[in-house]
Ligand SMILES: Nc1ncnc2c1ncn2[C@@H]1O[C@H](COP(=O)(O)OP(=O)(O)OP(=O)(O)O)[C@@H](O)[C@H]1O
């Protein structure tokens with residue numbers, strides 16, 4: 001079954017130097033993802049979710065083994081090449097939204113497009129479309145401090161989605177949200193996953209998120225403990 | 233992207249206002265200090281130039297070696313001929329003859345017996361010709377204390393202090409006892425028309441100011457002069473021009489084998505003035521350097537603080553695929569913008585205060601009752617072309633340097649490490 005894997009992780013380990021020795025955060029991980037998945041890394045705190053997500057996002061590199069993301073071997077990417085991968089193919093959503101406070105909602109969403117070669121009109125269309133997906137057109141002129149947590153995270157989703165990346169990596173996106181808002185943003189992401197075929201990979205231990213996942217990969221002590229597809 | 237950054241700068245006052253204020257203040261101080269030092273030093277230099285050194289001065293070679301003794305026996309002869317050729321060859325300067333001489337002043341009583349006597353420092357200048365610039369140059373009219381300005385040959389001014397010491401009043405006769413250019417004894421009578429006080433001891437202790445023609449007569453100096461002083465018509469001493477002039481003149485006129493041949497020296501070749509001129513020149517450089525240092529440190533720390541505030545932004549920009557180097561460079565571009573704004577504001581503020589100090593001046597006569605050095609009593613700033621750009625360079629430089637230092641942390645660290653720090 002040689003279907004084109006979007007992400008393929010082979011015998012990936014990650015060690016961190018601690019004191020004199022080293023701490024193994026990930027141990028011989030093997031995982032494959034195809035296009036359009038809606039999956040999540042779950043597990044207790046310290047199990048290695050963020051570490052793995054960061055490696056897939058080319059923000060970090062493996063100590064051993066390899067992660068091939070959209071055809072690129074992460075361990076072999078130069079800083080330039082990894083920046084290019086993030087710029088063109090990946091979207092990130094953070095627990096803390098990370099919106100730029102002095103810019104409007106519109107400008108925050110536009111931000112990633114400024115690195116791409118796009119005309120002003122193309123950018124405008126893309127930003128409006130992304131804001132439409134998350135239902136924030138009425139708020140385009142607002143600045144982040146005026147938004148609720150749920151609205152802020154929706155801006156962050158629009159920002160991650162605006163360049164229509166192949167893969168969105170979301171680290172604890174609901175950690176600061178209440179049930180209602182979590183529900184909203186998950187519905188939004190699910191819809192984008194369906195409409196645009198964007199793959200989503202979460203790192204979370206939030207039950208509300210886990211309920212939505214189509215594939216749940218449980219990590220424990222840096223190893224894959226369970227990898228289950230959930231049919232709904 | 234640049235528009236985006238500028239927008240951010242404009243909206244985030246923490247990011248812009250604090251550094252702009254710091255830079256403005258620093259630039260303002262630099263500009264002001266520069267104008268002040270240039271002004272005060274320049275005025276002091278001009279002051280000395282006017283009273284004794286000229287911007288350049290011509291004497292015989294041997295006179296030049298013995299200036300301290302006012303050796304009129306070593307004076308320049310054929311002065312009018314030399315002055316005429318100076319006027320044609322170097323019309324950018326005004327040339328004036330002066331005779332500085334020593335002697336005794338004797339104040340007789342009504343019987344012609346000596347009442348009082350004192351050593352005098354005499355100055356023979358062009359007092360009487362109609363368009364003499366010397367009177368203004370030496371600020372004589374404003375220095376007049378008692379009596380009148382000399383109107384006729386034979387009338388002299390003496391310093392107020394001296395007049396009191398001798399018990400001489402305007403209208404009284406005094407006798408000058410000195411020696412002629414040829415070494416014989418000279419005795420001449422003058423009428424004191426008035427007294428003057430210049431505000432510095434060198435002149436106030438025992439000055440006699442007479443018309444140069446009277447002195448020529450008294451000291452047997454027909455067509456001779458101790459010194460010919462040259463003043464740039466521009467009004468200010470220019471070191472380079474003066475040096476070139478000195479070279480040129482000495483080449484043409486000075487003969488090392490003839491001790492009576494004329495020799496030109498620049499203001500900077502005369503005593504402590506050279507020190508003063510280089511002090512004025514160096515001081516500005518030193519101030520600019522200290523400023524760069526201090527501002528860089530301040531802005532480095534300000535940069536660190538705002539850098540911390542912006543960790544989220546840097547993390548995000550890394551995540552959306554901006555390269556580290558690009559982020560670093562854009563932080564520097566920001567600092568360039570801030571540096572330019574701050575430096576412009578600071579320069580304008582500095583110029584404003586310098587202008588006030590230039591027009592109003594600071595009166596220090598109260599503190600300088602009996603100063604030993606020749607110094608003007610009102611200190612003024614002076615705005616030169618330099619003043620306009622001088623603060624700019626360190627202002628911009630220190631802002632950028634400060635950002636470079638504070639941003640280096642971002643540049644040096646691994647992306648992953650940085651990102652982790654940014655996330656928290
Ligand atoms: N740079 C580092 N140096 C040393 N140890 C690290 C480093 N980064 C992560 N670790 C360790 O690796 C382990 C996995 O960390 P990771 O952040 O991936 O956990 P996580 O599953 O995301 O936890 P959480 O749910 O709390 O976010 C932890 O024990 C952590 O202390």
Ligand SMILES: [Mg+2]
Pocket residue numbers: 049050051171203
């Ligand atoms: Mg985590």
